Amino acid sequence: MKKKLKDFKERLENIKYRTSKKNNKKKNKNFKDFGAFLKLGIELISAIIIGLVIGLFLDNYFQSKPIFLIIFLVLGFASGIMNVFRSVKRLGFEVGFKKKNGKFFK
Amino acid sequence: MADPIHQFEIKELIPLELFETNISFTNSSLFMSLAIISVILLLLVSIKNQSLIPSRLQSISEIFYEFIANMISDNIGEKGHKFFPLIFTLFAFILFGNLLGMLPYTFTFTSHIIVTFVLAIFIFLFVTLLGIFIHGFKFFGLFVPKGVPMLMLPLMVPIEIISYLSRPISLSVRLFANMMAGHTMLKIFAGFVFSLGIFGVAPLIVTVALTALEVLIAFLQAYVFTILTCIYLNEAINLH
Numbered sequence: 217m218k219k220k221l222k223d224f225k226e227r228l229e230n231i232k233y234r235t236s237k238k239n240n241k242k243k244n245k246n247f248k249d250f251g252a253f254l255k256l257g258i259e260l261i262s263a264i265i266i267g268l269v270i271g272l273f274l275d276n277y278f279q280s281k282p283i284f285l286i287i288f289l290v291l292g293f294a295s296g297i298m299n300v301f302r303s304v305k306r307l308g309f310e311v312g313f314k315k316k317n318g319k320f321f322k
Numbered sequence: 323m324a325d326p327i328h329q330f331e332i333k334e335l336i337p338l339e340l341f342e343t344n345i346s347f348t349n350s351s352l353f354m355s356l357a358i359i360s361v362i363l364l365l366l367v368s369i370k371n372q373s374l375i376p377s378r379l380q381s382i383s384e385i386f387y388e389f390i391a392n393m394i395s396d397n398i399g400e401k402g403h404k405f406f407p408l409i410f411t412l413f414a415f416i417l418f419g420n421l422l423g424m425l426p427y428t429f430t431f432t433s434h435i436i437v438t439f440v441l442a443i444f445i446f447l448f449v450t451l452l453g454i455f456i457h458g459f460k461f462f463g464l465f466v467p468k469g470v471p472m473l474m475l476p477l478m479v480p481i482e483i484i485s486y487l488s489r490p491i492s493l494s495v496r497l498f499a500n501m502m503a504g505h506t507m508l509k510i511f512a513g514f515v516f517s518l519g520i521f522g523v524a525p526l527i528v529t530v531a532l533t534a535l536e537v538l539i540a541f542l543q544a545y546v547f548t549i550l551t552c553i554y555l556n557e558a559i560n561l562h
Contacts, residue, residue: 263488298485
């Protein structure tokens with residue numbers, strides 16, 4: 217009896233695992249895409265803000281008024297664009313390089 | 323027309339002061355407490371009469387649990403289940419805060435940037451410290467993208483660092499802006515209903531549709547906030 221129950225549990229787990237994997241992929245796809253679009257604008261802006269803050273801080277520290285501000289604003293733009301690019305392509309941390317097995321994080 | 327910003331006003335319910343700092347119990351704190359109490363109540367009541375065939379209430383908490391558990395195993399993997407309590411609490415807190423705000427006469431605490439920013443900055447610090455704790459100095463390899471030529475590194479590393487630092491801002495502003503914009507829009511359209519008289523039917527229909535959209539956004543933003551936390555945790559735990 218106990219062995220049978222154990223076997224049953226195993227089979228149930230197996231089926232659960234298989235079905236949950238299938239259903240999840242189908243169900244959540246549209247939902248996830250919608251979430252991805254809502255965040256694009258903010259991804260761009262937030263990196264620019266960080267670039268601005270770092271630039272102003274360094275200029276204040278080294279008394280070198282516009283130099284660091286200009287440099288870090290440009291870098292902020294670049295990383296903002298990269299943020300957007302990443303969230304659109306759903307890449308990991310690498311820039312413009314797909315992982316070898318073609319699997320991205322979801 | 324009614325003031326659409328008025329709903330976000332903080333009111334001191336119980337004025338308190340400690341070391342010349344205002345720590346009053348405000349309507350924001352009241353609804354944070356209410357959100358936590360309602361999560362605890364829901365979970366406690368739903369597991370009271372457990373059975374193999376779940377009742378409706380039990381199904382809710384089971385779905386709730388499985389949703390988070392699946393999110394963690396999809397995004398982080400086996401190692402991530404240590405952080406289940408963190409993710410679950412975060413999701414429940416934000417979701418109930420958003421949903422409580424959808425009821426009339428309530429206050430949405432997620433519509434204040436300081437609330438979402440504190441949540442985001444704590445996650446950011448936690449993830450960074452966790453990464454350094456697990457991987458030590460190797461964690462900073464996160465800022466060196468793979469497959470980039472050596473010549474490009476002086477340019478790429480600052481860009482990566484800025485991109486990394488921008489996370490708490492994008493995380494908090496996204497939630498705050500969505501909640502605040504949605505509630506302001508609802509109020510404006512609802513204000514038209516009375517001022518337009520018989521033609522107020524049109525904005526009334528829009529308000530009904532917007533309410534449905536806002537409920538969707540309440541879910542979606544809580545989901546996005548937690549899934550991004552999962553992704554950040556994944557990077558800290560597994561690097562890449």
